[in-house]
Amino acid sequence: MLKHGILGLLNYGDMTGYEIRTVFKDSLNHFWQAQTSQIYRELQALEKNGWITSSHVEQKGKPDKNIHSITDEGRKELVRWLKEEDEQGTIRNYILMRTFFRGECSIAENIEYFKTLPEKEKVFPDGQSDAVQATGDYQKMIDDPLKALYWKFTIDFGIMYEKMIKEWCDNCVHELEALTSEASDT
Amino acid sequence: MLKHGILGLLNYGDMTGYEIRTVFKDSLNHFWQAQTSQIYRELQALEKNGWITSSHVEQKGKPDKNIHSITDEGRKELVRWLKEEDEQGTIRNYILMRTFFRGECSIAENIEYFKTLPEKEKVFPDGQSDAVQATGDYQKMIDDPLKALYWKFTIDFGIMYEKMIKEWCDNCVHELEALTSEASDT
DNA sequence: TGGGTCATGTAACCTGTTACATGATTAG
DNA sequence: CTAATCATGTAACAGGTTACATGACCCA
DSSP, X not given: OHHHHHHXXXXXXXXXXHHHHHHIIIXXXXXXXXXXXHHHHHHHHHHHTTSEEEEEEOOSSSOOEEEEEEOHHHHHHHHHHHHSOOOOSOOOOHHHHHHHTGGGSOHHHHHHHHHHHHHHTOSSTTSOHHHHHHTSTHHHHOOOHHHHHHXXXXXXXXXXXXXXXXXXXXXXXXXXXXXXXXXXXO | OHHHHHHHHHHHSOBOHHHHHHHIIIIITTTOOOOHHHHHHHHHHHHHTTSEEEEEEOOSSSOOEEEEEEOHHHHHHXXXXXXXXXXXXXXXXXXXXXXXXXXXXXXHHHHHHHHHHHHHTOSSTTSOHHXXXXXXXXXHHOOOHHHHHHHHHHHHHHHXXXXXXXXXXXXXXXXXXXXXXXXXXX
């Protein structure tokens, strides 16, 4: 999956590993994170597959860099991957794993847990969500407004997800508080 | 994370690796999947850590089995993990990765993509969602209604997520269709 | 003088996936 | 007779994380 993410970025233009890391942090961070170590490893794999080529460029006053470019084979692979069926049933939700076993903690502790969770689980940490993103560096890279639309879709998703988490947590708190008031009624 | 999931299940009662796999499929499948190979591997690791003990039981007419039990150390570790801060920023969303690069496909293809996506991404495939789950085997295992409540919370999440996906896809379709009608207007 | 940016990576480890392997009993 | 259920795992590989390592330049 990361392989194809990198391939997709290189399809917009040549980049160094370092730049790829930056784009990940600036523009894909709300749905995918990648370590530098993994990026460099995947770049090697992509080159082995013939999906990208790399050229070494010497620089003055800065470290040398390796510029990576997508090949025709790579472009073919990108489109093949886009049309591939999404694999189902690979959900892996950390929050729900911890929620499932929360019976081991007290109700009061869990009310607190669900009250503070939305803040911790924010997709866009600074709360500026689309505003920040819309003025980010990524706009410079995607001149095509159509391509920028799909990028906006991913941000929409993040906003909706954040809202959903909030509603879910509120509901959990309500149900738990109902239990405690019941107990004090009797 | 899987380690602690297994620990949590063994806290409800002794189980074989096979039973753990079954519970995963029946009750945790909507937020976590685990292969048998991984379960057996993690059981070995849990035993090494002293969090569980295992005893070999011979059977007639059936293969022998290994029954795993949580230790006091294991129970301590389970609670420690529950109170641990959730690690942030490890979102990894396959759908959004593919969405991000959809500019490489035609608008018509993408409208089709977002129209069929909700069906493919269903958390509860047969559409019975809570009904099926509420009458499932898991109820037998959790006699404590309070513990069952947290399990219900995870199902609530699944239902809300499914609904959110639907709304998001509908919106994507709308925005893409608006583009095509604009084009035909001129 | 200290921290940030540019720029590269390796090594070890942990976690998850795919494929393979065995074999008896039981229900339809 | 055949498929499902019970019950165990190993091996190889793929993907992700953590820690380490280097070094110059620029700005405050």
